[in-house]
Amino acid sequence: MARRPAEGKIYAHAKLRRLRREHGMNQVDMARALGISTSYANQIEQSQRPLTASVLLRIAEVFGVDTEFFSEAGEDRIATDLRAALADEACGVPLPADEEISAAARDHPEIARALVALHRRYRDTAEQAAALAAPGAGGAPSGGVTRLPAGEPHDEVRDFFYAHHNHFEPLDTEAERLAAALELRPGRAADPLTARLVEQHGVRVVRAAAGRSADARRYDPDAGVLFLSPWLSDGQRAFQLATQVALLEYGPLLTDLAERSTELTSPESRALARIGLANYFAGAVLMPYAAFHATAEDVRYDVELLSARFGVGFETVCHRLSTLQRRGSRGVPFSFLRVDRAGNISKRQSATDFHFSRMGGTCPLWTVYEAFSAPGRIRTQVAEMPDGKRYFWVARTITRGGFGHHAPRAEFAVALGCELRHAHRLVYTEGIALDDSRAATPIGLGCRICERRDCAQRARPPAGGRLAIDPDRRTYVPYAVESRTP
Numbered sequence: 418m419a420r421r422p423a424e425g426k427i428y429a430h431a432k433l434r435r436l437r438r439e440h441g442m443n444q445v446d447m448a449r450a451l452g453i454s455t456s457y458a459n460q461i462e463q464s465q466r467p468l469t470a471s472v473l474l475r476i477a478e479v480f481g482v483d484t485e486f487f488s489e490a491g492e493d494r495i496a497t498d499l500r501a502a503l504a505d506e507a508c509g510v511p512l513p514a515d516e517e518i519s520a521a522a523r524d525h526p527e528i529a530r531a532l533v534a535l536h537r538r539y540r541d542t543a544e545q546a547a548a549l550a551a552p553g554a555g556g557a558p559s560g561g562v563t564r565l566p567a568g569e570p571h572d573e574v575r576d577f578f579y580a581h582h583n584h585f586e587p588l589d590t591e592a593e594r595l596a597a598a599l600e601l602r603p604g605r606a607a608d609p610l611t612a613r614l615v616e617q618h619g620v621r622v623v624r625a626a627a628g629r630s631a632d633a634r635r636y637d638p639d640a641g642v643l644f645l646s647p648w649l650s651d652g653q654r655a656f657q658l659a660t661q662v663a664l665l666e667y668g669p670l671l672t673d674l675a676e677r678s679t680e681l682t683s684p685e686s687r688a689l690a691r692i693g694l695a696n697y698f699a700g701a702v703l704m705p706y707a708a709f710h711a712t713a714e715d716v717r718y719d720v721e722l723l724s725a726r727f728g729v730g731f732e733t734v735c736h737r738l739s740t741l742q743r744r745g746s747r748g749v750p751f752s753f754l755r756v757d758r759a760g761n762i763s764k765r766q767s768a769t770d771f772h773f774s775r776m777g778g779t780c781p782l783w784t785v786y787e788a789f790s791a792p793g794r795i796r797t798q799v800a801e802m803p804d805g806k807r808y809f810w811v812a813r814t815i816t817r818g819g820f821g822h823h824a825p826r827a828e829f830a831v832a833l834g835c836e837l838r839h840a841h842r843l844v845y846t847e848g849i850a851l852d853d854s855r856a857a858t859p860i861g862l863g864c865r866i867c868e869r870r871d872c873a874q875r876a877r878p879p880a881g882g883r884l885a886i887d888p889d890r891r892t893y894v895p896y897a898v899e900s901r902t903p
Contacts, residue, residue: 431526434462500866501863504865574689579765582742589740606703620641620665622645648820650730655728657699662702700737703728704723704727704729714748740766749835753766756779780874796813798810814829815830866879870897
């Protein structure tokens, strides 16, 4: 039986076995390549011995992987996904203990991923069937054949970025080259990008007439004209110009990255991913990796200072900070999200193992929702997950939309979070007792999969818990459940 990883030690039997098989090696071949004995190689694969620092570096060299490949972040993601799947009422079985779920994700990751994929397909199919069965759904469109609509392309695109830890080195490299070639200056990038479109692509950039159009950018390929909203700030204008440059000039690269993905299964999801990658490129042009990373470290990740120095908005800086995972020059591994007042997550990217729940909503105790009570002000929070892992979160509201009394506007809250072990690098932690457990707010990923039994904010019963129904007792905890037996 595989061992549970000890604190500070790396047991990587499943990952190492997969690397060996992908390279067509047996254990003897691998031991020879790593310069270790065959018995030691076997003990590593049986999780009987941990990886030493020297062996870890040798593995990275032989197999061409980063040492971060063996971190527990990927296992934690799979375990959280698997827990959410098994918590579904449709499974009809008691929720296994956390230790069993973690062991399955660690020892049999491919099987765990397959179960998660099956559950997602089941959920999509169930939702589609319910939509078709609803009154007015239309039934069979023609010939008596009912066709289920495709799965949600946006979810697949989110999974695509999530699987890549929100970092695409080829885009960062090309964006840096373009920024250097155009000699872009923070806050003054619009004119060089406009000239690039004219000179390289024959595209004329015009300011659209003031009106109630919802378009920030609209390209007419037949006329060779790019229309930009008159309400865009200088930074927003530059971002839209850079996005159009990416689509016209780096189309093959965007397409290749999308086409090679296993997460994207439909033309719609691949097309959306291509747009997302173009937006990624635009951010990388306005905030070139090396310069932005150095400045972020210098100002201790002060988002407002970075926004002023690079001439872009608060949300754009937050999004860019979540992408700084270049090998040898990594920034703080952030998770980034954007939510509305109703709790809908419209953006979510993660360079860390933090997982955003797909079902059951998110936790109302999360500081990202408290941000709406203090518009425009930075809110911070030390949050503790049910497994004991702690994160530091920074949140603030933003407003998007045009000008004028009738112009459509939308208010969101955006948040950046990192594991507490990285929090000392942030300016926002000054004066906060990070090592005081009493300062942490207990939160969860969603009521359905949250294990906390004493949460007064709970909106749904927890999976795997039997309701404690007692007419002679009233508690402040909704959906009280019976205590677990030892």
